[in-house]
Amino acid sequence: MIVERSMSDGWLTNTYLVAAGPNTDAFLVDAGGPMEPLFAKASEHGLNVTHILLTHHHGDHVSALGDALERYPDAQVLAHPEERVPGTTGDLHPGDELTIGGLNVKALHTPGHTAGMLNLLVDGKELFTGDTLFKGSVGGVRAPGSTSFEDIKHSIMEVILTLPPETVLRPGHTEPSTVGDELEHNKFVRLWRGLDPEGDEPCKALGEDATLILLGDDYDGGHKAWVRWPDGRDDIVPGSKIER
Secondary structure (H helix, E strand, O other): OEEEEEEOOOOOEEEEEEEOOOOOEEEEEOOOOOOHHHHHHHHHHOOEEEEEEOOOOOHHHHOOHHHHHHHOOOOEEEEOHHHOOOOOOEEOOOOOEEEEOOEEEEEEEOOOOOOOOEEEEEOOOEEEEEOOEEOOEEOOOOOOOOOOHHHHHHHHHHHHHHOOOOOEEEEOEOOOEEHHHHHHHOHHHHHHOOOOOOOOEEEEEOOEEEEEEEEEEOOOOOEEEEEEOOOOOEEEEEHHHEEO
């Protein structure tokens, strides 16, 4: 399988070019740019990009969609119905399966960061996780269109991390991982598994009183925080919004 990655400088957003092998049909996962390196790789491998599959609608994942469509004007642009953006040509529903250049692509619904977030499982071996799960971190539930802590926990623990441990995880930002690595090393996952104790430090989160359950890592070298509000609700917020 060919998997080429381009990562934007500012947002650290990944765009992927995926194909079964050279001289076949291929697809893009998201379109956050820069696109030129992927265009070059497609030409180098003799690939015909027929589809652009969007994990979700946030601007850092679709900002270069126009560039991609200028290069591949006949490509189908598919997204969950709640994640459509200008340029989308069709819907990709949870459970839908596509065959592109001999690869099977299955859409898994993983709400939390957004309501219609899709993860894309390719040939049962590689999962493109969008902004649901990162290497060592998890997606936040404070971005536009987000749903809840309970949703993203379920998406990670009951959908993604039930896949075989050798499954390669290719997130929407920065470096890849595997299911096995995240089960063992991701601090949020370890707490959800009951392997490590929850914290109980009082803090301010977004200017409000809260309990800091975990100040974990984030993909950009900063932090992401799991907090609990006085009414018992859990939340995941940027680490920069925590006052200790």
